[in-house]
Each structure stands twice: as C-alpha cells, then as structure tokens.
Amino acid sequence: MNFYRCTNCNEISINMFNNNSKMLCCKNEMEELKTNTFLEEIDHHLIQVRKIGNFVTITIGKDEHPMLHVHYISWVILKTDKGIQYKYLNVGDTPIVDFLVGEDEEIINVFAYCTLHLLWSLN
Template sequence: MTGMPVLYKCDKCGKVIMITSSGEGKLVCCDQDMRLLEAKTADFKNEKHVPIIEKSAGGIKVTVGSIIHPMTEEHHIEWIAVVDGDKFMAKCLKPGDEPVAEFPISNTNVKAFEYCNIHEFWSNGK
C-alpha cells in the first residue's frame, strides 16, 4: 500500500473496511452501497483529531490531537496508522487507552491517520 488508506463505511450498521488493492465493482453492505470516507485534515478548532508526529527514542510517536482526544466508550479513537513509502503500520486502540502510538521508523515526514468512532477518518495532511 502506498499513499493513503482507502476506507468505506456502511451507514446502516457502521462497519468500516479498508481497501488494500484496487479492483472493479462497488462495495455493498446491508443491501446498500458503502460510503467512501475522505480523510479530514482540520477539525473545528484543529485540536482534537489531527494526528501529531514527533520524534521518539524508538522512532516516531503519533498523538491524536494537540488536546488529547477522549477515549471513552462513547467517543474514542479506534486506530492510529502511518504510511512511510511502501510501509503501512497501525496500532489498534480501545476505550481507556491513551490515543498515542509509537512506530519504529526514523522518518517524521510521513502520512499519519486515525479513525474516531464518531468523527471518522483523519489525516495529518502530508
């Protein structure tokens, strides 16, 4: 996978799928077409959803939001991912976890992504 993950969501049941290779046809779930999710790069105050990358001892650390995103059962980050050339790395999260992920890469100029269970798909815009 290079570039940006491609996500589709079923607006009926809430299922989200990630496409890892292209193909023809359409995606259907619950007898309706799935919706393509566009990664957002700026939120209302640009503080709670945009992934922030910084150097860490083991590579890079990605934090969701300059003000830490909530991690409650009702509102939380489901995963954080980075794309560095042809490498895709992700960390799954659950309510109660800190919305932070560390990845063993030295390049800080990478694309970072996250998925919020309420506000959906976000990127650092790189």
C-alpha cells in the first residue's frame, strides 16, 4: 500500500496493490509519501495501539497530538491481515479513534496523516 499527495491541491491517494502505476492529479504526477521519521517530532506523532478483544483504540501522540486548524491529524488507517479501515478526524477532535476487528484479525500497521508533518506509521 503506497500513499501519494498532489503538490498542487494536497489530495491524497492510496495505491492499494503496489502495481507501480503513476498516480495523477491536477494533470501532474503525484508525489509518493514516505513514512516520516523526524525524531524531534516523535512525541507528537507516536502511534499507540491498544487492543482488547475485538476493540482497537489508537491514540496519536505521547501526549495528545495538537488538533489545530494549521496542525492536526486528518485521518488514521488501520491495516490488518484482512483489509483496511479508516477514520477521519477534524480540527478540535481528540486524536483517538476506535476500530472493531475480527477475533482472528492481526494488526499489520497503522498510518496517521498530519497536515503539517505528513505521513506517520506504526512500523
């Protein structure tokens, strides 16, 4: 699963199948987003996962990530061995999302998109 961003309008697209297709938006090729690893930002973007039974709670930030108009988590994706689920967040929301998974479903990765610092992942 690869993520792409339009440098013109900031639209985000996901290539689910890693088939090396060029992703286009605004008549231009989109840039591929790589997982961000700035160490000085790790506290804001630390992805914490808690799974109890079928319930998964994901919190972004060691202390909650800011959710201001110019700097917030706009979405979180949970990738499991069965598929993906996503939740959108808005300015002012708490950066915590809940998902429901199957009993035998294994968490593969979690992705979070920060409007200022771009893409972050659990792995």
